[in-house]
Amino acid sequence: MIRKKETEKSFAVFRSIFDGMEALVYVADIKTHELIYANKKFMEGVGYDAQKAMEGGKCWEVIQKGQAGPCSFCTNERLLLADGSPAPPYVWEFYNNRNNRWYSIVDKAIEWYDKRMVRLETAFDITEKKEHETLYRQFEKAIETSKKLESIGTLAGGVAHDFNNTLSTIIGNINLAQLGNLDKETRKFLQNAEAGVMQAKRISSKLITFARGGGPHKTQTDIVDLVRKILAAKLDTKGILYTLDCDRIPGRYFADQEQLKTAIGNILQNAVDSMTQDGRMGISIRYMKEDRQTPRIAISISDTGSGISRDHMDMIFNPYFTTKPLGSRKSTGLGLSIAWSVITRHGGNIHVESEKDRGTTVHIFLPVFNNGDIETGPETANGPKIKTPPSSSALKQVLVMDDDALTLDVVSQLLKRLGYEVTTASNGFQAVEVYKTAMPHGRKTDIALLDYDVVGGLDGFQTLKELKKMDPGIIGILMTGHSDYSEIKTYRQHGFSGLLEKPFSMNQLKDKLAGLYA
Template sequence: MLRQCFDEFTRLFAHACFLISPTGIILRSNAAAAQMLGQGGDLLAGRNITELTATPAGTVGHYLKRCLQSREPVPGGLRWRTAIPGREVDCYCHGYRLLISPDEKEPVLLLRCQLREQAGNSFAALNQTLENLRVSHHKLIRKSSQLANEILEREEVQKKLAESHERLMTVLDGLDAVVYVADMQTHELMFLNKYARDALGLIGSGVGQICWQTIQKDQTGPCSFCTNQRLVDAEGNPTGVYRWEFQNTQNDCWYDIRDRAIRWIDGRVVRMEIATDITKRKKSEQVLEQKNAELENFTYAISHDLKSPIITIKGFLGSLVSDARSGDFERMESDVKRIAKAADKMQVLLDDVLELSRIGRLVNPSAELSMTEAANEAIEDLAAFIKAKNAVVTVEANMPPVFVDCHRIREVMQNLIENAIKYSGSQAEPRVEVGSKVLADGQCAYFVKDNGIGIEPKFYGKIFGLFEKLDPHSDGTGIGLALVKRIVDLHGGKIWVESSGHGNGSTFYFTLPQQQSALED
């Protein structure tokens, strides 16, 4: 720094100037010094002043010593040798003691020389100029010292801020929630915690990527649902937490989200998002909504189906009173039979409803069940019905076993076989086939196939509803297939129907667990 100052102020005048160490080594010289001695400045640096002066070395050393000990300019005279042999010049000199910095113990010497024939009153002005420069130099050193302290303090603050930021990132990285930070202007991701990287299937930190390209999918620009505008006011100041729910387009999970604009470590205002996975809750809500809808339909169906026998009973009770008064016992007997039949219908309906309500509440332990044996047992139970309908039922041998509630799956098999025969239509010889097949995904599906009346595609979903019957004049309450579907659903399976339409028969397929049942989990 002192050498730079030397170069600056020695440009102000044409006097020869030297910067000299305490041992007499020339550290730097100006152009006027090189011109006076007839040598380049690079040839003077590093040489001892005694090599360049004709003044006795002892006298030179004594003068330098006085200059280095004094805090005031020390006048003197030196005779210098020039590059021209035999030519020497006498100079009137002033020596100035300088410190490179307040902590330096070894000062340096600024030596200003003017040819004696040029010396005059200008020395006073030059001395004042040099004094002013020396004072300015000391002020600059003090200012530099203050600035250095301020820099150290700022570095300490920044270090503590960085440590605090690192601790925050460590805490966020350990949260069981998606946490990310994105620049609100460029949408650049600045942080993603481990949970977020795992949830989104990212390789690497994700930092530097664009949030709408990384966290969502199929986006051609910033998301239409981006909350940035909600997080800051008109002046760009954070407004607080904004909470919302959203299904992520990348992994289809539902999240309870809290967004907030914060000041990042580099001063930028960024969006921090903390999102908790609520997929299970959402699925439970959907199941609950479905159950509520089923309950509403169930209530409506029950009230509707119970009205019919109740109306019948009330109507024939009136007739019964009238017949009793007229003494028409034959009609009274007929009325009582009709009332009994209506009561029996109510009993069957209530029994079926009770059976349906028990599914899922009363669960038997899972065990291995041979589907071939289950089908044969169902045929045995339906033997009289099969014989009355002149039906033929064939069963595939050695169908793959399942791990299920055996009692309930026998009910499934019996209901499907009974339905297949019941809806055989005008077939003289109804045929039913029970078997299994491997699906494209490798799952085993069991089926019950008939040659009956068939089902139009528009009724595929309807037939599994409660009290739904495609033929309103057929026997039964319409609960059978609803019961079958519920049993299969509770086992984690799936049931569906395929048919080529009216008169072409139907095939009911269903899947069941091939290993330990989910009912025991």
């Protein structure tokens, strides 16, 4: 009787200790897989009846769901040495499909009280740790993608600038050639060449939007109304069926509306391209406010298209990446790269969920900063306005500054053909010196046509500032191959009266100069 009570007491102590552990513990026969013991945490974790488990239940049917026999990953063979003695403990990680939890596991063979060898398994729930690791990997991947796109964007911006200078030279010389006595066929060839240059300009514009300098110029924006307009343009005109579910967005939201139109439009276009004619789309706009976090607007775009394979998920934001056959391409391949660039410059991010042949959902998250700040664009910014046109002879002197020799030459030739007298400079310091030299001789410059981005010396903004110190009445026109840069959009605040985006045609140059006094 005493021995029985001591045994019961020992078992009670044993059970209290193991039931009090935060780990899941069980013991199973290594040969038969019969479950011999399981603590309380184990039974709670796998959601299995303890009494039923102990009545001849197998470890594989208790722990796993839908198993018809021992698990393929069973560790029993690892736990015993060739002579049948216990091997060192085996540590591994395991995902349980019965309760959808991750565990860090220590398996060890021990000799049971009846001399048979059993597996003692101790499992620690690491689901939260795994989730944090996943989030961290996603964060690292996002940072890596962002750095890669920023690097490519810097390159793209530089290429676009040089490309636009080259296009300016081409279109300028085309326009000069068109002034000659041409036959009908030659004139048609030149018109087609000019159209090709303007098409190239649109591609270059997309590169600039993607590039690092294409910062948002924000104004107060009704995001729901903006999305409705984009849907009307992208989906309604094509008869595509979709649903739209919107929250009310409180407060004020500021964004670069043109850039957001481009970004969201590109994502919508990708969705349209992935679907068959009977495809459907779902768009939702949610206002998300969590404790101590900046409120966010979440725009989700779902489609029933072909989806994205796992192999391609890491590449979808890479410039020019596409799964479309080469002959079927109608775009530049920059759509999602531009979308990523625009959204990240608004302080947001993009998350994509997709499965091959089962559709895609793109989530756009935009932070809402209700700080009341509003930036004014070129059309509303205060800048010099010319109210009284001078005499016709006063519009003869133009100073042109550009560090690209071919661009400088062709713009000068175009101005001369338009009836202006032209002086040139290849940088800001030279432009100031040219002006200083001309002033004592009464050769007053009326208009300064200045390139924004000049290698070495003063840029366009700095040059006009120096010129206005000598002559506050001088009229500034800014030329640029970086029209989407946020700094460029403040040209009026820097004293300029107009902006010419490279490449520009002779007619555009003529209209810009004429419009100064309109």
